[in-house]
Amino acid sequence: MARLTFAAGLALLQATSGNAFIAGPVSAPRATVAPVTSASEAEALLEAKSPRLIASNATGAGALGLGLVAGAAVALAGATRRSSAGQGRRSTASAEVVARKANPTATFETTMGSFKAEIYLDRVPITASNFIDLCTTGFYNGVHFHRVIPGFMDQFGCPNARDPNARNAGQGGPPDGEFKNLVTGATERRSNGGNIKDENISRDTNAPGTLSMANTGQPNSGGSQFFLNVNNNSNLDWFAPGPSKHPVFGKIIEGMDIAVAISKVPTRNDNPKTPIMMKSITIS
Template sequence: MALPTKGRVIIDTTVGEIDIELWSKETPKACRNFLALAMEGYYDGVIFHRVVPGFLVQTGDKTGTGGGGESFYGEQFEDEIHPRLRWSHRGLVGMANNGTKNSNDSQFFITLDRADELHGKHTLFGRCMGDTVYNVMKIGEMELDKEGRPVYPPKIKSIRIVDNPFDDIVPRITAAEKRAQQRAREQAQREREEEQRRKGAKKNVKLLSFAGDDAEEEEQLAIAKKPIFRPELVDAGKTKTTTAIPDFVTQPLASSSKPAPEHEKPKEKPSKKKEEDITKIREQHAKEKASSENSRKAEIEKIEAEIRQLQKRRDGNDSDEELARKKPKKSYLSEELAKYASSRGREAARHDDRG
């Protein structure tokens, strides 16, 4: 029985419709695969991910990368090279592959000009009809990036089957069912987000903070109202006399009736950190004092050396060794004591003479 030769679909894209006639008699596997995927809504929302100016535009990859795609058969299917089908003009539709034979899946392309180099390498299964080929040309003139991808890629909105030559195709899922599932998923996602938003708003209604989990912990601490703890009052092991613990020590502040008088409040002991700070300040002060004394001694020695140098120059002796040899060093106190002793000796002698 001869296979039918009819088949027609309209691809609705963001740049306009593309009317395609299918050659189902010459390429039945490619046409059946294309129609079945269109029935399932596989191509809905898929972009034209590759454009080669003056050569072709390519689409059919659900991932939009050019490295994905799957066939209706569940695996790659073989090429259908027909000797009467030639790549002789623009607007021809063919199956894309990964560069090897019999590696067809869901990707397809449309030529922008004559492409004789594709003979025997790619399955040719349809052509653009009428003026809709100009919408394909629009895609071929779009702005591209360095990798040959459109900067603003057009998209397939849906594929409408006008004439189906294969009545026995049973899609795994119809496009309408797929769209219904997508709408249900989107609705469920919106409901989850709305529920999370409401929970977040209810949780933070008493807070003026945006700290997330920390804010929740602060709220729990504020509600618990932990009692004030005074270890210096309850630690009886360190004190000889026991002191009555006021009510506000073991109960929340809100339940206290009378605060403790000022004279009954124990004096707070200085913390260990404060003592360490005082010790550091004292050590620093001692260091500064010793440093100032050392500098003062050095200054005095410098002045005395200058005085000795002036005396040496006044006596006409430039040699420090000669001055040290001839005139031994004497302190001013020793000279004064010597003068005092000599005057005492003279007075004693005069006293003896008078006697």
Template sequence: MKRTSIFIACLICLMTINTDASENYPQIEIVTTSGAIVVELDRNRAPKTVENFLNYVESGAYIGTIFHRVIPGFVIQTGGYDVNLDEIDTLPEIINESGNGLKNQRMSLGMARTNEPHSASSQFYINLNDNFSLDPMPTRWGYAVFGDVIDGFSVVDDIASNATQTTKGFQDVPVAPIIILEVKRID
């Protein structure tokens, strides 16, 4: 009887740990016309950014958006425009969490923004290299990292290898659109 009680207690502890991990580090699958990318978010270090991203995921806002900025050796960026390069509806801008200790290193996920530090809304990018120039400095804000690619590295590299063009005032747009087909939580 004592062994059974200990076993049940251990199972409960394991279930709690797993729940905490999925809440603090949710995993998202981004299915594109080039394949699937799985990212793990860091709610502990970037809580507002992760919450913002999950709101877009849960609302379906990213479905039909394209990778509109592809710069080999730098970033691939999405989450802001559809195939006609029309801007999607966005939520209010969020506070910049770039001082959270996460770095803009290869395969990290960051929030795109304008020159205004607290202007991020829906657009995000994946770093193709270590882009530490995007990290905060004592005299300026950086670009907030809020997760990492954990699967689909070859898909990211494939997207980065696409030929690009300038169209409708946008530079670095893939000639053949790379479309997000589905985005869902998988944890």
């Protein structure tokens, strides 16, 4: 796998060692999602397997499964076609298609303490599903933080960093394979060294406490590595000017002090002198 380059958020923090960069918390307001208001639109979104079938028309009264969502869209589309055939026009009735589940929570147990984060499955379903799959299969267990910078971020997720002193920490990713998109039900793939598709769709900024994807600086080069922002690193947003493009996929909701403490430990070449290991990440 090509060596990951550290796309530094600040000119004074730009790294020369070539490791992958990541960034983080308080996220921007959620992107507004237009409601599904007609049968023809529902049918088109269904055929495209659009996340809008999950993200729009939230009722707050519970959560319908994806099968119910798809069924509602099919039924609405079919009813519209029958109405059109019988009456010569489409129904204008709006579609209450989805009641969205609450986003999952990830609990991070480290040798310096624990913290929790909301994972934005509703906003970046491919990125979030990839992360959740890696967590539930134990991929991150025993991996060490390999790069921390005070006032900037904590980087984590390279399998090479199971050895806390590995010289190639920051260069690794997960194995190629498949995982399930937990929103659409589609099969997604990791390829070319465990990389996933870029998902630059949600305009959540790299604010303090956010979780953001690391990459090599090239398109579609994210995998298992991510970083926890401990500063406002909005210059790393995928929609900000400049070469760094790091999509946010979560936000710390408990234990931000642990992430800040990790960023401040003594380091050698940005690697913690005293190893900081991830014991486990559990999803609930």
